[in-house]
Amino acid sequence: MKATFPHFGYDTYALKTFVEDLGAEVVLGPPASKRTVELGVEHSPELICMPFKITLGNLIEAMEQGADTLLMAAGARKCRFGYYHYLQEQALARLGMRYKLVPVAQYSPYAFVFQLIPSVFHVSPVRVVRAIAIMLEKSLLTQEFRVLLNRKRAVDFREAERLKKPALEMVEQARSVKAIRRARRGLDRMFSCNGSAAPGHNGRKPGLAVGLVGEIYMMIEQFANQEIEKELGRLGVEVLFERSLHHHLLHLLRLDRSYFRSQRLARRYLRECPGGEAMRTVGESIHFxxxxxxxxxxxxxPFTCMPENIALEALQQLSEDSGVPVLSLSFDEHTSRTGLLTRLEAFVDLLKRKKRVQGSSRN
Amino acid sequence: MRVGIPRALLYYRYGKFWERYLTELGAEVVVTRKTDKVLLQKGLEYVSSEVCLPVKILAGHIADLKGRVEAVFLPRVVWLEDHLYACPKMIGIVDIARMMLGKDVKLIAPVIKGGFVLPYLAAGLSITPNPFPVVRAFSRASRELNTRTAVPEYEPGEKRVALIGHFYNLGDDYIGRSITSTFTSNGYRVCLKDELPEAVLRSRKGFARNIRWVYERELYNAFRYLADKVDGVCVVVSMGCGPDSLVAEFMREEACRRNIPFLQLVLDEHTGVAGLVTRIEAFVELAERRKAVPQAS
Incomplete structure (x- = not known):
């Protein structure tokens, strides 16, 4: 069995370890590129949101490399995401390739451990639980990697980009719980006390901090959001985030405290969950x-995302109430990089100016 | 108490019931005027440009009520029986309305999850504290609820087209009038989903059971029911409508398979009537030509 799944930012490594732990061979397509998007767009309905197009492109490219079992996440019902796999199946059937598409329903841990995964990979539930434990640990590693990288970028952008590659190799290689923990310590050393590059070295601290919130796929898949974290880091801004595979997995196991906190905080603006991740987006924003x-x-x-458009209105209100500027960006395959960079630069300029004015008025 | 009802979105389904209910409760009911350009423009100021046309229109109607009424009645359908959800925007628009209206205007928003009797009664109590008139008003008003059980009759030899679209799009004259009238003036009888009984619309058979949005399931079931009774299918979708972008695709796929003429019209605030009419006329001609040469495919 040659299993594949769509790329998911740095968390691809965590998912890959998970599938490999279940005894399957993983054939990943190339990381998302312009061609991926073109392939995806060609076989997608015109009005669908962007994650559909990229993930479909990923799956097609992986099939070209010989993958035969496609794992596609499914689940939530109020959001379009829960229906992706029906349409992707239709699209792939039209292409006439040989494949098996497995919709991975996430929202019932019991069915996931005892029915779905054992029936697909022919393994015992015990092994599934073990694989999940390792995936949890590894997704924590990738999350930490992102945090450290973002912090480092804000202080010393060049050094951070230089460290990125060896650090990612370290992340990829760690496969057992022990190795992952060792890698985590290694990352800490690498990004912080390694010689001179502690956060705040040269007396410079990251000047500005920005909270990144939004839809989970756009947050995690760096190709989809056009590496927004990197671009903000280049401008000397530390990017804080909370949405990650690790938190999502904890949430699926009903163990994520940040989720409950977000739900509680978001009630201030949204009394009823509109589906998707609107509540989390709003809750996290208030927290930040x-x-x-x-x-x-x-x-x-993503462009025309339904829940996030509701969240957008709540964020506008939050911005009005608290005085913190909000930049809302919707992405689709036509989003131009230059336009994005201009908007980010203008936004960061605004933040800098605001901070300066506030600082001087306080003194 | 002056209570306002925006003439948009769910009004086109439950509006008569709401009006009657509030009137029976002794409230002075203010329904906004029919949608026009001014209302739409007003709505655009309040919501993001990415939401769908009916939500923009609803925002306009709510903005229009601001300052004219003491309370706004805007029920929030989260899910109906069988955990069939409304779309995220329909759920969320009530919160947007609350932010738009501010603290001066009371928002009466019964939250409907499954059964609708209790939420409506609770909402009634916030208008008059006495439970007896509330129950009486509710039972009187519920006669206005649509309980159609009979299937409309389709005469042989008649030219028919199935117009598949949400009631809040086709029911709103500002959006749907030109589409319906173009078909009628070309000699077609327009078959709408709202003429069909609920038993057909909410049926769980076939692929429909995978669709968990209540109004989308109705669309899909109506499509399945009407597909072999009509000469063509026209699907009306508003730009930015998430559920429609999927379900229309399922319908297109099936129409292709069954060789039924299929037209998808995407509407937003920039859609011109002339463009719609041209497309519909072209579609009608195509459907007729195909009928004249039945095995031409």
Whole structure:
């Protein structure tokens, strides 16, 4: 069995380890590129949202490399995401390739451990639980990697980009719980006390902090959001985020405290969950603004995303109430990089100016 | 108490019931005027440009009520029986309405999850504290609820087209009038999903059971029911409508397979009537030509 799944940012490594732990061979397509998007767009309905197009392109490219079992996440019902696999199946059937598409329903841990995964991979539930434990550990590693990388970028962009490759290799190689823990310590050393590059070295601290909130795929898949974290880092901004595979997995196991907190906080603006991740987006934003004292919020979502458009209105209100600027960016395959960079630069300029004015008025 | 009802979205389904209910409760009911360009423009100021046309229109109607009424009645359908959800925007628009209206205007928003009797009664109590008139008003008003059980009759030899679209799009004259009238003036009888009984619309048979949005399931079932009774299918979708972008695709796929003429019209606030009419006329001609040469495919 040659299993594949769509790329998922740095968390691809965590998912890959999971599938390999289940005894399957993983054939990943190339990382998403312009061709991926073109392939995806060609076989997608015109009005569908962007994650559909990229994931479909990923699957097609992986099939070209010989994958035969496609794992596609499924689940939530109020959001379009829960229906992706029906349409992807239709599209792939039209292409006439030989494949098996497995919709991985996420929202019932019991069915996942005892029925779905054992029936696909022919393994015992015990092994599934073990694989999940390792995936949890590894997704924590990738999350930490992102945090460290973002912090480093804000201080010393060049050094951070230089360290990225060896660090990612370290992340990829770690396969057992022990190795993952060792890698985590290694990353800590690499990004912080390794010689001179501690956060705040040269007396420079990251000047600005921005909270990144939005739809999970856009947050994690760096190709989809056009490496927004990197671009903000280049401008000297530390990007804080909370949405990650690790938190999502904990949420599926009903163990994620940040999720409950977000739900509680978001009630201030949204009394009823509109589906998708709107509540989390709003809750996280309030958390970032009030507890983490960020200078601004960047809200990213796919074009015409339904829940996030509701969240957008709530964020506008939050911005009005708290005085923290919000930049809402919707992405689709036509989003131009130059336009994005201009908007980010203008936003960061605004934040800098605001901070300066506030600083001088306080003195 | 002056209570306002925006004439948009769910009004086109439950509006008569709401009006009657509030009137029976002794409230002075203000329904906004029919949608026009001014209302739409007003709505555009309040919501993001990416939401769908009916939500923009609803925002306009709510903005229009601001300052004219003491309370706004805007029920929130989260899910109906069998955990069939409304779309995220329909659920969320109530919160947007609350932010739009501010603190001065009371928002009466019964939350409907499954049964609708209790939420409506609770909402009634917030208008008059006495439960007896509330129950009486509710039972009187519920006669206005649509309980169609009979299937409309389709005469042989008649030219028919199935117009598949949401009631809040086709029911709103500002959006749907030109589409319906173009078909009628070309001699077609327009078959709408709202003429069909609920038993057909909410049926769980076939692929429909995978669709968990209540109004989308109705669309899909109506399509399945009407597909072999009509000469062509026209699907009306508003730009930015998430559920429709999927379900229309399922319908297109099936129409292709069954060789039924299929037209998808995507509407937003920039859609011109002339463009719609041209497309519909072209579609009608195509459907007729195909009928004249039945095995031409």
């Amino acid at each position: 603004v009030e507890r983490k004292k960020v200078d601004g919020l960047v809200h990213i979502f």
